[in-house]
Amino acid sequence: MATSTVSRALRGLPGVSKATRVRIRKIAADLGYQASPSASRLATGVTGTVAVVVPDATKWFFGQVISGAGSAIRAAGRDVLLYELGDSEGRRRFFSQQVLRGRADAVMVLSLSLTQQEAGMLQALNLPVVLLGHSSEYFGSVRVDERAAARTAVGHLVDLGHRRIGLIGIDDEREATAGSAAPPSRVAGSRQSLLAAGIPLEDALQQFGPNSVDGGAAAMERLLSAPVPPTGVFVSSDEMAFGAMEAARAAGLDIPRDMSLVGFDNHDLARVMDLTTIDQDVRGQGAAAAELLLRALEPPGSGAARQTRIINTHLVKRGTTSAPATAATRSARPSRKTRQQP
Amino acid sequence: MATSTVSRALRGLPGVSKATRVRIRKIAADLGYQASPSASRLATGVTGTVAVVVPDATKWFFGQVISGAGSAIRAAGRDVLLYELGDSEGRRRFFSQQVLRGRADAVMVLSLSLTQQEAGMLQALNLPVVLLGHSSEYFGSVRVDERAAARTAVGHLVDLGHRRIGLIGIDDEREATAGSAAPPSRVAGSRQSLLAAGIPLEDALQQFGPNSVDGGAAAMERLLSAPVPPTGVFVSSDEMAFGAMEAARAAGLDIPRDMSLVGFDNHDLARVMDLTTIDQDVRGQGAAAAELLLRALEPPGSGAARQTRIINTHLVKRGTTSAPATAATRSARPSRKTRQQP
DNA sequence: CTGAAAGCGCTTACAG
């Protein structure tokens, strides 16, 4: 029994008689023998590993992607190497040294707007790369139609009768999450929607901040200090929307009577917070990105990874949106909290 | 320039003249040369990788641990291999085949109450193992003093004057999270506290369910259907507490007037939900577990991983707890939502 | 269908 025969038998390659295959497998099972990963890697040049690069593993969004992508990757018999960038220093380190070299067969990069050099470095790796949440001319990507989703969100506010509509966008430049940002098209889509409704854009009604509860609260506070504050706000993430709700209530506003809010994500807790939001099947996006990569790793898989897959979104109407209060109802009705009313 | 000299120079081993070391490093930098990980692994038997095993990467708790442990592991120049168990089938697969064999130098296992066989399999790996959130006679562990924390939580309710106190515990046996469970000692601590206050235990006031918003809501519904429902409840996780809040409000109760709630975790959103809870520095627990493992991997590191590290907890008082309403105030004051009142 | 041999790219005694 030469090692070559054992190798072929265990991997199910042709050229081994059924009898010896069975015998070898039985012995291997009895002995608990497994081929050494390091040795196979060296011999084949294949690591059997997919790297998942995230800005911050503590964010709900990334947890969903890691889980969705991870289960697809594991189902394909491959390992998940997790790279968390952390801060901008971590991002620099990751992209300057070729950390992934020889450690993964494919790379998934989440929610990063890549600079020219960063894209170049990823290409130099000469591995299938798929982006999630952003697109690039160089790599495949999975994302939602940000424009359409934003139009739906803002359109919902317009349909309810709102005319002063604020926008809270993501801008993490001063943040630990390494410059991760929601696609600018999300903001662009909102603007389109406002213009289509004949609502003029106002700088004071567009605020940006880091993607966190506190970032959303701060942005809402800025919106409320506008000469004429908005009656409805589209917030680029649910976490920011939670903060915005908190800030609006702290300012004595009733939601949705004095302030309507639409989020983005359909976070696990959006239902509890009774937040109207855009669902964007984040887990599904992770799985789709993994599939693109796995397909690129299949035998024929040349550039199969270089595709764009668009995931559907839909509006989930909940209790944070309603028609704006008229001046009359505003003073007539006593301020009362509403979201827990069954 | 023999490969052996290059190898020594690049790894900073002694026995290389300063001149050649400098020259070799310069050339390597110019060429962007890096030693092949697969080849070094095969030659040394060291993978430079730490495996982190989690039941479910989408849970807030695990995201925090992954982040805290991951950044310590990465800072030590090692890679993070992420294993998400998913469902009980995934758990079975993980523990039956020796998936980690030859893929990691150390293993961190989160929030799993290990069976005898599972512990045996981990030991057979012959690698440093550290548990997080559970302890075991066989492995090192990082956790909080569950009993003390639970006593603090329940003690807070007792101090406020509550005498009918409910308990919501975690029991994921029917759940996808692979039997992850909060330590039984958390429940035990609560019971101690009740007994110390002279409050008899009642089965109807102890409910268990999966660690999720829905699990918490369902458990609260069961508590509310008790002959005499509790006026205060200690919930074993913040996510469950969010669900419990929702269910209590849906039943027309005002929090904290009709129902006080103490959670466990100090989840990112606990502040927004104004939830009184036990903070248990989850990120710090992850970092501590990583340090235990990293220390065990150091040259002298024999059984350094086999320690128990206890992380401090503290009560964070917020708006979901107050003295129980007396019968008088209960009918006198109109039902009103309170948490947003600044 | 089976086996012997070379090679993957490092590291580590061992000589010099």
Place this chain on the structure above:
DNA sequence: CTGAAAGCGCTTACAG
């Protein structure tokens, strides 16, 4: 301090 050689445990043409 430097280099030549063996070895880590696989896989893959190549012979038989």
